Amino acid sequence: MSSTSPDATSLFRHRAFVQFWFAKNASSFGFQMMSVAVGWQIYELTHRALDLGLIGLVQFVPSVLLALPAGHVADQFDRRRIVTVCQAIEWVAIALLAVFSLSGRLNETGILCLVFVVSLAKTFEFPALQSMLPALVPIQILPRAMAANAAAGQAAMIAGPALGGLLYVAGAGTVYGVSAGLYLVALVLMSRLAYDHMPPRREPATLKTLFAGVHFIRHRPAVLGVISLDLFAVLLGGATALLPIFAKDILHTGPWGLGVLRAAPAVGALLMSLWLARHALERRVGPIMFASVAGFGAATLVFALSTNLWLSVGALFALGAFDMVSMVIRGALVQLETPDDMRGRVSAVNAIFINTSNQLGEFESGLLAAAVGAVNATLVGGIGTLVVVALWMWWFPSLRRRQGLVSAPEPVEGASGTI
Structure with missing residues (x-):
């Protein structure tokens, strides 16, 4: 795995990664298609907006309440088998739909x-799936592998709902059938994946082992810095939640303009992830990460002040691109700073932060917009993001000076689950 030959540095010469990438891509497309069909079908059946909120609730509750047990399971059992079992359950549920x-x-x-x-x-699948990637490619190309995965995810988010909407003309059952077919492809690929992982000696699920990921993050400045930076940047930078207000009242455009605005961050993120998948980030990763989050905040400010549709689209495009750069660096740093026997639990804690910050970020933006208006709320978010960057550069100087993704290992008390 440490080879530096041309073959070793080419992502798609690693057969296990290619298989993993196609499996993840298939399941992501299937999930996005299923999601659009579920929303449309429930609204057709009930015509109640509250029921659309229930869809989010039944997805949010297990992802938060069971995240820590899911991380513990990912570190105690064979991760490929966990992912396979979870995808089999998802396939059965979608097939029943x-x-x-x-x-x-x-x-x-x-x-x-x-x-x-x-x-x-999916709650149990996520930490196991996240923890598999470092074992599939050499360390030096892990950021490119993460960018390739992110590109697939962004493509699924853009094309999946559109394809699901087109297929819905033939009925919800057709969309679910195609989604189930994609999940079956992912399941077969994942079940045949060559993944060399030896789970450690199993430990009982106690409070110490369940919260070992939290303890590890607290005592690892690099990991604490990048995860908390992501948390507060997302909490403050929730401009996309206010897009309908900007489209109608500020930019004076219709539904087509709202669609373009919603697509712009995803397109920016997709194109940047494709670039990152071909170009390695090897130097000055700390400054680049902070500059990217600052760019995210600056793009938010431009969007807040813009009264021109295409300037707003450009600002959201840049926002998505900056976010992708920082996301790839943050993700790679967390994976590389975490020992293999802790990756599941750390990924689970990270998942809680991501899910919570996304939901609370939208709530915070809506609450602030109701109080001071959409423009002022977005300005507060952009300025707040820049303040967070300045504070984190001061509070985490080692992260600010970080040159490479890999650092010398540091002993961490309780890394094996003993606090």
Whole structure:
């Protein structure tokens, strides 16, 4: 795994990574297609906006409440097998959505129950899947591998809902059927993946082992810095939650303009991730990360002050691109600073921060916009992001001076789960 030959530095010469990438891509497309069908079908059945909120609730609750047990499981058992079992459960649930929809026997309760099953399985799948990647490629190209994964995720977020919407013309059952087919492809690829991982000696699930990831993060400045930077930047930079207000009241455009605004960050992130997948980040990763988060804040300010649609689109495009750079660096730093036997639990804690900050960030933006207006709320978010960058550069000087992604290992008390 430490080879530096041309073959070793080419992502797609690593067969295990290619297989992993296609499996993850297939399941991501399937999930995005399923999500758009679920929302449309439930609204068709009930015509109640509250029920659309219930879809988010049944996905959010297990992802937060069971994240720590899921991380513990990822560190105690074979990760490939965990992912395979979880994807098999998701495939069965989506296949049942297809069967019951085609037979006309699916109601709102049934949809929500099956979505809950999918969310439950994804909660346990996430930390195991995240922890697998460092074992599939050499360390020096891990950031490029993460960027390639991110590119696939962004492509799924852009094209998946559109494809699901087109297929919905033939009915919800058709969308679920295609989604189940994609999950089956992912399941087969993942079950045949060559993944060399020897789980450590199993430990009972105690409070010490469950919270070992939290303890590890607290005592590792680099990991604490990047995870908390992500948390507060997302909390403050929630401009996308206010896009309908900007589209209608400030930019004076219609639904097509709102669609362009919503797509702009994803397109920026996709193009940047494709570039990062081909170009390694080897030097000055700390300054680049902080500059990217600052760029995210500056783009938010431009968007807040813009009254021109295309300037706003450009600002959101830049916002997505800057966010992708910092996300790839943060993700690689967390993976490389974490020992293999802790990656599941650290990924689980990171997942809690991501899910919570996304939800709370949208809530904070809406609450602040109701109080001071959308423009002022977005300005506060952009300025707050810049303040966070300045504070984190001061509080985490080693991260500010960080040159490479790999640092000398440091002993960490309780790394094996003993606090």
